[in-house]
Amino acid sequence: MSSQDIPEENLPAAQEHAHGAVSVADEVNPFADPGLPPHEHRIQDIDERAAKRSERAVALLFTVSMLATIGFIVSYVTVPHDKSIFVFPIGHISALNFALGMTLGTALFCIGAGAVHWARTLMSDVEVADERHAIAAPEDVRAKVHADFRQGAKESAIGRRKLIRNTMLGALTLVPLSGVMLLRDLGPLPGTSLRHTLWAKGKRLVNMNTNQPLRPEDVAVGSLTFAKPDGLEEAQEDFQNEIAKAALMIVRLQPGNIKDKRELDWSHEGIVAFSKICTHVGCPISLYEQQTHHVLCPCHQSTFDLSDGARVIFGPAGHALPQLRIGVDSEGYLQALGDFEEPVGPAFWERG
Amino acid sequence: MSTAPNDKSASAAGAAGRRGKAPAGERVADWADGRLGIYSLAKANMRKIFPDHWSFMLGEVCMYSFIIIILTGVYLTLFFHPSMNEVEYHGSYVPLQGQLMSEAFSSTLHISFDVRGGLLIRQIHHWAALIFLAGMFVHMMRVFFTGAFRKPREINWLFGFLLFVLGMFTGFTGYSLPDDLLSGTGVRFTEGAILSMPIVGTYISFFLFGGEFPGHDFVARFYSIHILLLPGIMLGLMVAHLILVFYHKHTQFAGPGKSEKNVVGMPLLPVYMAKAGGFFFLVFGVIAAIAAVAQINPIWAMGPYRPDQVSTGAQPDWYMGFAEGLIRFFPGWEINFWGHTLVLGVFIPLVLFGVVLGAMALYPFIESWITGDKREHHILDRPRNAPTRTALGVAWVTMYMITLVGGGNDLWATHFSLSINAVTWFVRIGFFAGPVIAFIVTKRICLGLQRRDREKVLHGRETGIIKRLPHGEFIEVHEPLSQEQLHTLTAHEQYKPAEIGPTVDENGVERKVKATEKLRAKLSDAYYGEDNQIPKPTVEEYKEITSGHGHH
Numbered sequence: 001m002s003s004q005d006i007p008e009e010n011l012p013a014a015q016e017h018a019h020g021a022v023s024v025a026d027e028v029n030p031f032a033d034p035g036l037p038p039h040e041h042r043i044q045d046i047d048e049r050a051a052k053r054s055e056r057a058v059a060l061l062f063t064v065s066m067l068a069t070i071g072f073i074v075s076y077v078t079v080p081h082d083k084s085i086f087v088f089p090i091g092h093i094s095a096l097n098f099a100l101g102m103t104l105g106t107a108l109f110c111i112g113a114g115a116v117h118w119a120r121t122l123m124s125d126v127e128v129a130d131e132r133h134a135i136a137a138p139e140d141v142r143a144k145v146h147a148d149f150r151q152g153a154k155e156s157a158i159g160r161r162k163l164i165r166n167t168m169l170g171a172l173t174l175v176p177l178s179g180v181m182l183l184r185d186l187g188p189l190p191g192t193s194l195r196h197t198l199w200a201k202g203k204r205l206v207n208m209n210t211n212q213p214l215r216p217e218d219v220a221v222g223s224l225t226f227a228k229p230d231g232l233e234e235a236q237e238d239f240q241n242e243i244a245k246a247a248l249m250i251v252r253l254q255p256g257n258i259k260d261k262r263e264l265d266w267s268h269e270g271i272v273a274f275s276k277i278c279t280h281v282g283c284p285i286s287l288y289e290q291q292t293h294h295v296l297c298p299c300h301q302s303t304f305d306l307s308d309g310a311r312v313i314f315g316p317a318g319h320a321l322p323q324l325r326i327g328v329d330s331e332g333y334l335q336a337l338g339d340f341e342e343p344v345g346p347a348f349w350e351r352g
Numbered sequence: 353m354s355t356a357p358n359d360k361s362a363s364a365a366g367a368a369g370r371r372g373k374a375p376a377g378e379r380v381a382d383w384a385d386g387r388l389g390i391y392s393l394a395k396a397n398m399r400k401i402f403p404d405h406w407s408f409m410l411g412e413v414c415m416y417s418f419i420i421i422i423l424t425g426v427y428l429t430l431f432f433h434p435s436m437n438e439v440e441y442h443g444s445y446v447p448l449q450g451q452l453m454s455e456a457f458s459s460t461l462h463i464s465f466d467v468r469g470g471l472l473i474r475q476i477h478h479w480a481a482l483i484f485l486a487g488m489f490v491h492m493m494r495v496f497f498t499g500a501f502r503k504p505r506e507i508n509w510l511f512g513f514l515l516f517v518l519g520m521f522t523g524f525t526g527y528s529l530p531d532d533l534l535s536g537t538g539v540r541f542t543e544g545a546i547l548s549m550p551i552v553g554t555y556i557s558f559f560l561f562g563g564e565f566p567g568h569d570f571v572a573r574f575y576s577i578h579i580l581l582l583p584g585i586m587l588g589l590m591v592a593h594l595i596l597v598f599y600h601k602h603t604q605f606a607g608p609g610k611s612e613k614n615v616v617g618m619p620l621l622p623v624y625m626a627k628a629g630g631f632f633f634l635v636f637g638v639i640a641a642i643a644a645v646a647q648i649n650p651i652w653a654m655g656p657y658r659p660d661q662v663s664t665g666a667q668p669d670w671y672m673g674f675a676e677g678l679i680r681f682f683p684g685w686e687i688n689f690w691g692h693t694l695v696l697g698v699f700i701p702l703v704l705f706g707v708v709l710g711a712m713a714l715y716p717f718i719e720s721w722i723t724g725d726k727r728e729h730h731i732l733d734r735p736r737n738a739p740t741r742t743a744l745g746v747a748w749v750t751m752y753m754i755t756l757v758g759g760g761n762d763l764w765a766t767h768f769s770l771s772i773n774a775v776t777w778f779v780r781i782g783f784f785a786g787p788v789i790a791f792i793v794t795k796r797i798c799l800g801l802q803r804r805d806r807e808k809v810l811h812g813r814e815t816g817i818i819k820r821l822p823h824g825e826f827i828e829v830h831e832p833l834s835q836e837q838l839h840t841l842t843a844h845e846q847y848k849p850a851e852i853g854p855t856v857d858e859n860g861v862e863r864k865v866k867a868t869e870k871l872r873a874k875l876s877d878a879y880y881g882e883d884n885q886i887p888k889p890t891v892e893e894y895k896e897i898t899s900g901h902g903h904h
Contacts, residue, residue, distance in 0.1 A: 029891055030898075031809075031842040034835045036609030036616065081468050082444065090645050097471045101644020104472070109637025115630025123623050129614040130401035132601055132730060135504045186559040193564055194554070208660070226660070234452055235438070241564045244540075244659035276660055280684065281544025281698060282565070283537055284662045298664040299537060300680045301762060301772050314773055316679060318686035318697045346544035346698070348554045352691040 036127060044121045054121040061114035068107035075099035190350070195343045197229075197245040199324055204230035205248065205273065205334040213333045214250070219271050224288040224295075225250040226276065229336070245344050247276035247284060248324060250334075253293060253307055260309035266325040268334065273324040274310050275344040278302055280317040282345045295321075318347055402624045403604040403617035407498075410491040411597075412628060414515075416635040417484040418590060424477040425579060431467055433459040434575035436531065436568045445652050453531075453656035456571045460530040460651055475643035481523050482648075483639060485671040488516045492712070496745050499733035500603045501716040503726070508596040511589050513713040518586050520671050525578035527649065527669055531571055534649075536657025537666050540565065545679070548698035566659060605732045606843035608836040612730050665763060670756075675705050677758030681779040708751065715744075722875045723847055736805070737844045739798035740879040746794040747787035754782040795884075802886035805841050808833065809889045810897050832898065842888050850876035 044051040075096065083095040137145070158165050204213045208226035219225055227248040232239060255270040263272060274295075276284050283299035293307040302315030310321035322344050325337040343351055374382070385391045402408075435455040441448050443458065445465045463470035492512060495501050501509040524542075528535045543565045546557045562569030601615045610616045618624065654663060668676050678701035685696040719741065720726075735742040757764060758779035765772040812830035819827050833841070852873045856862050878884060 030835060030894055031838050031891055032835070033611065033839050033843075034608050037836060076468055081465070087645065093645065093647070094471065096468060097475070098644050100469050100472045101475075101640050105637045105639075105641030105644060107637070108633045108640055110633075112630040112633030112635075112637055115626045115633065119623050119626035119630065123626060125618065125623070127609075127616055127618060128401060129609065129616045130601065132613050132615060135600070135728065183559065187562045187567075187569075188558060190554045190558050228660075240566050240657075240659055244565055247660035281548075281679065282540045282659075283666075284660045286662055287664065298662055298762070299541065299666050301776065302684070312684055315776070316682050316684045316697055318684035318695060346547050347686055347693045347695040348547040348557075349550050349552075349692055349694075350554055351693040352688060 036129065039126050042121065042125065051122060054117065058114045058118045058122070061110045061117065065107045065110035065114070068103045068110065072100060072103035072107060075103055194245075194345075194348065194351075197339055197344060198232055198242050199229055199246060199248075199336045199339045201336065201338050202329065203336045204329070205250065205326065205336065206230050206232075208247075215332055216269050216271055216328060216334060219250055219252045219334075221252045221254070221270075222290040223251070224286075227273070227334075244282075245277065248273050249276045249285065249288075249295070251288065251293070251306055257293070257307050259307055260311075263307075263309045263323060266323050266337075268326050268328060271326065271334070272306065273326045273334075273336075274304075274306065274321040275324070275340060277345040278317060279312075279319050279321060279344075280315070280346060285321070397598065398621045399619040400598070400601075401615050401617045401619060403602050403610075403615060405605060407494045408602065409631065410487060410494050412631055413487040413635055414484055414491055415590065415594070416632045417480045417487060417639065418586070419632070420480040420636055420639060421477060421484060422583065422587075424473045424480065425583075427473050428463065428477060429579060431459060431463045431470060432456070432529070432575075434529065434572045436566075436571050448652060448655070451656065454571065456529060456531040457651065457656045460532075464652065472640070472643055475646075475648050476639055478527070478648045479642050479646070480639050481526065482669060482671075483635075485516070485519050485523060485669075488512070488519060489671075492516060493745070493749065496712075496715070497735040497742055498603070498605075499729065499738055499741065502729040503720065504600055504728050505596070505603075506716045506720070508593055508600070509716050510713060511593045511596070513709075515586055515589050515593065517709060518582050518589070522578060522582040522586065523669055524672055525574040525582070528574050529571060529578060530649075530651045531657050532649075532651035533654040533657050533661060533663060534651075534666055536566065536659070537662055538668050538672070539570065540659065541676075541679070545698055545702050548695035548702060550692075550694060550699065566657070601730070603730050603732050605734070607840050610731065612728070615730070665766070667760060667763070673756045673759035674708075674752055675701070675759075677755035677761075677779065678704050680761055681755070681758040681776055681783065683780075708748075712748065722850070722872060722879055724850060724872075725847070731843070733844065736798040736801040737846075737885075739795045739802070740884055742798050743791040743795040747791040750786045750790035751783060754779055754786045758783070799884075799886055802888075806886055806889050809838055809841050810894060838894075844888065846885055846888060847876075847880040849873070849880045 044054050079096045079099050081094075081096045084092045085095040085098065086092050087098060136142075153159060205227040206212065206229065207214050207218070208228055213230060214225065214227060227250055228243060229246050232242055232246065236242075250271060250273050253267075253270045253272060255264060255267070258264045258267065258270070258272070266272070276286075278285050278297040278299070280297065280300055280302045283297050285295050285297045285302075285304070287296040287298055288294075288306075289296070292305075294303050294305055294313065295310075296303045297315070297317070300316050302317035303313050304310045304317070304321050305313050310323065312318070312320060322340045322342050324340055326334055327337050329335045373379075381390070433455045437455045438452050439455050439458050441451050441453055441458050441461065443449070443461050443466055445461055448461065460474075463474055465471070495505075495509065495512070524538070528539050543557055543561065546560065547553045549556065557565070560570065560573070561567040562573075602617070604610050604615055604617070607616075655661075667673070679698065682697055682701045685700070687694040687696060733741075735745075758776070761772060761775040761779060764770060764775045812832040815829045815831050817829040819829050821827060850873050852865055852869055855865055
């Protein structure tokens with residue numbers, strides 16, 4: 001911009017060392033360290049007007065920050081928290097969140113930009129070297145520390161009085177056990193709780209969505225119905241724990257399509273009931289492919305074939321989904337004929 | 353001893369001049385020095401020299417996002433209720449009114465919809481967490497590929513590694529707190545993974561959840577882990593990490609005037625005070641702006657957690673994608689014996705998770721064993737000059753990234769119209785083949801770059817100027833490098849492969865060569881053998897070539 005003000009020796013041409021025939025200074029070792037290169041002046045170092053411009057830019061950034069903070073306070077007070085605005089290209093977003101975030105972001109960013117610009121253009125950029133010192137102590141210090149330690153150890157007689165040493169080590173080893181013991185009441189022992197669900201002989205299958213007991217005719221071919229045991233209500237204290245094990249999915253197949261003998265035996269008019277909880281790590285399975293009778297767990301993509309005992313046909317699950325044996329009670333509602341015969345959900349050491 | 357401060361204040365008073373009394377700032381500093389000894393500390397540190405390189409900023413991103421997380425996290429604790437008591441929602445988010453949900457979920461809705469700026473702070477907190485973890489990952493890669501982990505910085509490497517791992521678990525316990533459908537699914541996955549542990553799995557799960565999953569305790573327990581236990585440890589580690597950075601002084605790349613014995617750069621006061629201090633505001637400002645426009649973790653769209661419900665496309669936060677990928681691609685192996693089940697399909701991924709990360713932690717010790725180098729290293733390696741290390745690092749990153757693809761295999765399938773089975777098989781094969789290919793390719797590239805450096809030193813820079821000689825021949829003009837450039841390109845050290853040494857001692861008695869010794873020699877050859885690095889040019893080679901045709 002104002003190159004005519006710059007002293008000759010600072011102009012680019014005068015600084016060029018890299019072009020033309022370079023004379024390598026060190027004739028003996030051309031690879032030797034030539035030392036720190038000479039400092040190159042910035043325009044601000046030699047032109048006071050440029051420095052002034054930088055000063056104004058920094059001050060402007062700090063001023064914008066102040067204005068943004070005022071903007072933040074104004075937005076906080078004036079923008080209603082349920083108002084949404086259209087911001088291209090994001091779409092409709094919360095006006096308050098947008099206003100507060102942008103003003104806060106601007107206020108912070110401008111402080112940072114101002115400080116960095118100040119450092120880069122106006123503070124000295126002369127590179128200097130600091131010496132490093134070895135981290136390891138010199139030999140005399142090392143010897144002194146070792147001697148001090150030996151002296152201290154000797155005075156404590158820990159090496160000589162073995163009885164003290166051994167009992168102390170014993171006490172220190174045992175004392176954390178109290179802490180471990182205290183963790184015992186973090187939870188009950190598993191017992192056989194993972195083997196049982198709320199399902200039992202005579203429990204009706206209740207539609208999860210309508211909360212009505214299911215009749216066979218409610219289950220259409222090709223649909224996937226979710227069910228829970230009769231009597232389990234959402235407001236109950238233990239609802240989450242119970243539904244985590246008892247959740248059921250029901251589909252109707254053509255009895256002729258059921259390949260697995262036991263599956264057919266445990267079904268009712270082609271209606272089969274399987275645990276909804278994936279045997280991999282316990283996600284609820286929810287994607288059903290009508291044509292193939294495959295269900296897919298959306299979490300880790302384990303795929304089970306419901307027409308063949310719900311065996312695993314793809315993905316990381318290790319075993320088939322447990323089936324619930326069902327029938328119809330005297331009033332014509334679907335009912336369980338017992339609990340699951342094996343634990344539902346992910347496998348565990350005691351599962352067997 | 354007692355006269356020294358008097359001298360100091362006397363001279364300070366002299367300098368202050370007119371008022372005959374030291375300026376207020378100096379008096380405060382003197383007061384503090386008398387009690388804290390701050391002057392000795394400041395003497396070593398106030399004008400401490402920091403070298404300048406863009407990659408040194410990555411660690412700063414981590415530090416600042418960590419501070420931002422703490423600040424916003426404290427604010428969130430003022431409104432969040434870490435309780436799993438079921439309540440009926442009556443807040444201002446209409447679609448969920450009347451729904452049963454835990455207090456944790458309902459108070460998160462309250463923060464998002466009824467506390468002015470609450471959503472912004474939540475989003476800053478979450479975005480900063482993602483950036484913190486990403487920053488640590490990239491920072492760790494910077495340190496790895498430049499060899500900055502070598503003596504004396506191995507312990508600081510471990511501190512950094514621990515920060516990364518603890519950061520992952522702090523993030524996981526954090527995003528699980530709102531008790532929403534997505535995070536609850538992640539917690540269920542964690543429970544399933546814990547159950548897979550042989551012998552102790554079921555017990556650990558029952559102790560962690562206070563009984564069966566999900567129970568009524570995990571939000572409160574995760575809360576104390578998330579806001580107290582892990583961040584407390586991390587804060588301690590981060591302070592230790594920084595103290596060591598100051599104590600060791602910063603590393604630097606080779607260049608004119610730079611050596612193992614010095615550190616070249618600009619002083620902390622004022623340049624780095626302004627640059628680093630300003631950078632905190634830049635990071636905070638950018639994250640605030642991101643939180644203003646980019647929605648993150650909209651728990652109201654997912655709804656409260658129910659163990660029998662799930663949504664498709666369920667993904668953890670990115671840093672848990674590696675664990676997610678391992679669990680997704682691994683085949684469902686289960687072994688049943690004597691009434692027990694060994695859930696290898698879940699347990700092996702759990703172990704692999706630790707092994708793959710742990711390999712990174714141990715690498716500095718492995719490399720120093722192979723080189724046998726006991727010296728301090730403060731000059732950074734250019735990645736090309738350590739081809740085997742660089743190739744190993746890229747192989748590790750490749751494994752990590754392929755597993756990350758596996759963690760989102762459903763999204764890859766739906767977004768690119770691929771078969772989920774094909775994506776999964778790609779990951780299964782890629783997990784093993786990818787790192788091998790990456791290793792070979794990277795090493796070749798490194799060696800190629802070494803050859804180019806050698807070429808440049810010996811024959812100069814290609815100018816692109818074609819000259820026609822009087823007899824018609826065309827030549828390209830090569831421009832010799834300056835001594836600065838020559839030094840920079842030849843400053844690195846090259847190891848010689850370790851040798852087993854004579855197997856027969858001076859008396860002709862055969863000595864036994866230990867297996868570890870043989871292994872070390874073999875690895876050393878793989879690192880520094882003839883085909884595994886390009887010898888850097890020597891002064892003699894340079895002189896011979898330049899004297900031959902030095903008249904370009």
